[in-house]
Amino acid sequence: MNLFTDIRALVVEKLDDLVADGVLPAGLDYANVAVEPPRDALHGDMATNAAMVLAKPAKSKPRDIAEALAAKLADDPRITNAEVAGPGFLNMRLEASIWQSLVANVLEQGTNYGQSNVGQGKRINVEFVSANPTGPLHVGHTRGAVFGDALSSLLGYAGYDVDREYYINDGGAQVDVLARSVYLRYLEAHGQEVAFEDETYPGEYLIEVGQDLKDEKGDAYVGQSESVWLSEIREYASDKMMDLIRADLASLGIKMDVFFSEKSLYGTGLIEAALKSLEDKGLIYEGVLEPPKGKKPEDWEPRVQTLFKSTEHGDDVDRPVKKSDGTWTYFAPDIAYHYDKVTRGYDALIDIFGADHGGYVKRMKAAVSALSDSKTPLDIKLTQLVKLYKNGEPFKMSKRAGTFVTLRDVVEQVGPDVARFVMLTRKNDATLDFDFDKVLEQSRDNPVFYVQYAHARIRSVLRKAAEQGIAVDDATLKAADLSNLAHESEINVAKKLAEWPRLVEIAARTHEPHRVAFYLYELASELHGLWNKGNELPELRFLQEGNAAASQSKIALARSVAVVIAAGLGILGVTPAEEMR
RNA sequence: GCACCCAUAGCUCAGCUGGAUAGAGCGCUGCCCUCCGAAGGCAGAGGCCGCAGGUUCGAAUCCUGCUGGGUGCGCCA
Structure with missing residues (x-):
């Protein structure tokens, strides 16, 4: 269930009514009609841009459409009022009962609340880490590992059938x-x-x-x-080395579905088959590449090589698949590997590379585009560098001095939960500062702590209630009378919960799990805010002295927050804390 | 030289398929514990969204050109 899509459906229904009434012409495209939370809560609970989007094709004024739509919407029992604002926004306020029943709904669905079917069961392959099997994983790999794993979980939550895959570079x-x-x-x-x-x-x-x-x-x-x-x-x-790497990944709670060996491509005709496929499309030829300008290698000499016409699929220059001595370049098995992924029938592919492989993106996309006749989309996410700090001081890594930091070092020092959460509180394409001391700090400055603290507080309330003999199982809570969750601060928490399903879809669509982490921080903030309001307003406290029924309805709200935090942390691969120590 | 990524408050960063007066945390100023965990909360000050054009009802967001930083650029994988 997603309130925003529900209300959008209502808006579309009312637009159709307007068409039937002859206010709007038939055949309008509603694709760009959106129902979103307004940036400023003062504007209402939900806003739609329908009037502005449709004004031009309907050859009408935005405000006129908005007025007509507002009148229609006001008829719906869920809408308390709908008013036109600004250039033609339509702001809606929803009945308190909508938010109250949302809480019951969260408790009903548990951590499934927010799951989506946007993925429609499509098969998607996420390839990540893929470090050379020559040693333990280091910090850079850690970010890629955490990102890939969280993205995979997110896509699974959004209804995709996901395979996590590791490409073993054991052929070179x-x-x-x-x-x-x-x-x-x-x-x-x-x-x-x-x-x-x-x-x-x-x-x-x-x-x-x-x-x-x-x-x-x-x-x-x-x-x-x-x-x-x-x-x-x-x-x-x-x-x-692969045993070592598997153990490294396991220490972060990561388990791959498929390990694909580069070696298995050699001598099995797979590379030849992939190249043949390209050749059949007229994309393979013998030729000589121009030297790169401005950075001409000293020993540059023109060579005849077998080239892939990647420029026909968006690349800047054609790329060699064979060296001048006739052996394969690194690119050739990579083409074959992706050919294999395409032929395994995935609906979409995602590759996660380190930033140092940025130059590889275009040719890989070109290859997949060519191999699949543009049918299989490939998204490549680059994870930027991790800069390490200790006590605010940059922490220099040096292989020679033996001070290069491994994934294991990180996990052992801060634990898997902290490592994972911190790595996900940044966009994948921004560099990440990782301070060994700061990530363990217990303050609002540290999102890991702050979110965990919110969850622990709720668990604490539940424990306390149980001690007082109040039933707090989910079945009891969702049956509680939620109509007294009417204070603005309580409604605001429920509104935040309503955003969760929408956020999942956005994060899944954009392949950006960091949005989940930021959302959880905001949700935690709402919870802490409500908690403190209980200081001055006793009626907002979760435990209502001597009134089990009232307590249960308040606790239902707290519990639903815990459920969503647990669901979000689950996607990030972080264990929710029962208590802080 | 070319390609890709980044540039938002003093600092670290969010900002949805383009939406209304651009948001958090830290730091700064001032408040809130006889009360479920103050490990928290509330309020205030703080902005040319790198610069210049363009697209349109509307641009931090899309396009073009600059500036600054990062990553990479044919027989390394």
């Missing part, structure tokens, strides 16, 4: 580097002195892998050439 040279690094640790486990050259990973997390390899294989690889061990260790090591 970086896995060879990993294998060589593990080999060094393996030799080390055999007591040899080893040196880590530039082209190796010196990270200590490989010590254990080398040791395990020794335990399994003994000295079988010692003193052997790469041709003996490279491919085997590559496999062994990348499996180990």
Whole structure:
């Protein structure tokens, strides 16, 4: 249930009446007619722009249409009054009973309240993290992981059938580097002195892998050439790294539905098939690229390569799919991977990349557009950098100094709930400041705390009520007499609750889970405000002394706030707090 | 040189498929606990929405051009 769509349906119904009355011409397009909360609450509960949108096509004055529409709307029992304002806005006020029954409705539906069917069960694939299997996840990955997971949950809540997917880059040279690094640790486990050259990973997390390899294989690889061990260790090591990464993700509560291996594209004809598909569309040719202007590489020389005509699908230049020596570029398996996603029958694809892959967006969109004949939309969300702070001071990361911060470091220091919430209180395309101290601060300045506090307060009221022998189960609460929830402050809380379903749809449509976090902050603010009003106005307190029935109706409102907070936090992957400590 | 992202209060940031007098928090000023958690609340001051044009009933929002910051740019994935 969504009050805004209900009222919009009413507006449309009344517009049709006006058409029947001959006030408006037939055949008008209502697509742009919106019913929204007015920016200023003084204007009313809901506003529609119908008159302004329809004035031109109806060849009429906005205010005339608005007046006629207002008269029609005033007939509806739900509308207390409808008045024209400004250039032709129509402001509506709703009966208090609407807001009261909304509270009952929230309790009826529980955390399903706000779920939407805008997704219509469409299948959507969200690919995220996709870090190379060469080591543990770091902070940058954390943001992408949290964002992707929350977006997936949000889309699921909005009625999509979502698959979370991880693309394992286990086909390239970086896995060879990993294998060589593990080999060094393996030799080390055999007591040899080893040196880590530039082209190796010196990270200590490989010590254990080398040791395990020794335990399994003994000295079988010692003193052997790469041709003996490279491919085997590559496999062994990348499996180990994926175990590590899976555990990292699990520590944040993230579980992927699909892990797709790049390696599985090679030697199976999948890359060839994808390229063939493009070739059949006339989008593959042999050619020479222009050097990039202004930043000409020293060793630039013209080369003939196999190119994908990505410019025909919105890219700036055509992109190579084969190197001059005939081997695939990185782009080729990526095309094949997306071809696979397209052929798996998804209605839409979402890729989540780090900001450093921004240059990749156009060619990837071009590829999917070409592969699916523009039928499968691909949205690519970039997550910007995370800047770390400690006590307000920038926290420098350096791989060499061993001070690079991993996902595990973050989770261990602040916990998964805080890490997730903080990462989601910013738009994905804005850089994020993450201060290890500030995120644990207990004040209004810290949204995590503030929202959790609101939830904990409500739980506290429920506990208190139970101690006093008042029944506070949802079945009892929703049957309570809610008509005394009539004070402006109480109605305002209910109005905020009414926005939830609408917000879910907006956030899902724009692929912006941060909107959920901001909404929860606003809702928490309403709750805290009402709570404090109880200081001066005892009739607003949730616990009405000696009056169980009155208490139950007040608590019903508080409980419905807790339900929506829990639902919102659920989307963000955060556990609602029972109490603050 | 080109592409993408960002620019809103002193600071950190919201702002819905274009809507009315642009909103929060921090900081600043002043208030509110015999009362369900003051870990909170209320009020006040604080704005050329980077600059300049354009589109229209209407622009922080869309388009173009600038300025400043970030990211990236053919045999690295």
